[in-house]
Amino acid sequence: MTEKEKMLAGALYDASDSELAELRKTAHNLCKDYNDTYEDEREKRLQIMRKFWGDRAEDIYLQGPIQFDYGVFTTFGKGFYANFNLTVLDCCPVIFGENVFVGPNCTFATPIHPMSAEERKPYVNAKGVMTCREYAKPVTVGDNCWIASNAVICAGVTIGEGCVIGAGSVVTRDIPPHSFAAGNPCRVIRKIEHT
Numbered sequence: 001m002t003e004k005e006k007m008l009a010g011a012l013y014d015a016s017d018s019e020l021a022e023l024r025k026t027a028h029n030l031c032k033d034y035n036d037t038y039e040d041e042r043e044k045r046l047q048i049m050r051k052f053w054g055d056r057a058e059d060i061y062l063q064g065p066i067q068f069d070y071g072v073f074t075t076f077g078k079g080f081y082a083n084f085n086l087t088v089l090d091c092c093p094v095i096f097g098e099n100v101f102v103g104p105n106c107t108f109a110t111p112i113h114p115m116s117a118e119e120r121k122p123y124v125n126a127k128g129v130m131t132c133r134e135y136a137k138p139v140t141v142g143d144n145c146w147i148a149s150n151a152v153i154c155a156g157v158t159i160g161e162g163c164v165i166g167a168g169s170v171v172t173r174d175i176p177p178h179s180f181a182a183g184n185p186c187r188v189i190r191k192i193e194h195t
Contacts, residue, residue, distance in 0.1 A: 007091050007136060008073070012114070015091075016131035027052070027071040035065040062086060063104075069111075077143065082106070091136035097143035097161065105150045110136040112155045142177065151186075162192060 001009070003017035013020075034048045045064075049057035052071040060080040066087075068074060073090040077098035084104040088094050092110040113134050114120045122132045137156030141147065145159055148167040159165065159175045166182025166189075175181045179188045 008093070010092060010135055010137055012119075012133045012135050014125055014131050015134055016125060016127075016129045023070050023072065027068045030071065031065075031067050034062070037064070039064075076100075083149075091134070092138040092155070094138065095140045097141060097145065099144045100141050101146045103147060103149035103151070103167065106147050106153070107151075108139050108141075108153045110139055110155045112136060164192065 001011070002019065003013045004019050006013035007020065030048055030051055034045060037044050037048070045062075046057055049060070049062070052068070053060070053076065056076055059078040060076045061082070063083045065085060066082070069089045069091060071088075071090065073092065074088050074094045074096075076096045077100065079099040080096050081100070082102040085106075086102060087107040089107070089109045089111050094108050094110060111134050113132070119133055122130055125131050139153055139155065140158040141153070142159060142161035142163065144161055145163045145165070147153070147165045148169070150167055151165050151169045151171065153159070153171045157171050157174060159171065160177030160179065162178040163175050164180045165171060165175070165186065166180070168184065169182050169186040170184040171181070171186040173185070175186065175188065178192045180190050180192055181188045
């Protein structure tokens with residue numbers, strides 16, 4: 001398995017791998033280009049987003065600034081909206097459903113470092129590069145969700161359809177559909193009833 005295949009499969013991998021480093025460099029450069037645009041330069045922004053997401057870029061709005069680790073491992077449904085300072089560490093797939101709203105300063109983080117200090121310790125790999133071991137778990141956000149300001153969505157979490165995640169929440173476990181959940185750690189406060 002390549003390091004990229006290991007990463008996407010949720011296995012321990014070497015993030016210093018040249019293929020992964022090149023993908024990250026491309027993503028970081030595209031994010032910088034996007035962040036240097038003005039808000040009224042919609043076509044210029046679309047051209048940059050198409051390099052990540054092809055024609056799907058037409059269906060999303062990113063206020064900027066943005067930061068993606070890879071970008072290409074993130075999927076957006078139609079009607080996606082993100083306010084300022086969206087951060088997506090997509091070492092495993094990050095999947096957003098349709099009509100998802102994300103408030104300012106939200107982070108979606110798939111990477112995990114081992115709990116064992118021995119496994120987590122930096123080391124020199126076979127190519128002589130200092131690196132460390134990590135793995136990742138996917139994040140999924142269902143259709144029609146609203147993730148409020150300053151929320152952190154951690155690796156391996158699925159947020160069900162129609163949820164609202166309160167401001168400042170740290171989501172460490174799955175949230176069932178149609179729930180209002182908040183806090184650190186985030187927990188379900190109540191069911192959202194349809195009116």
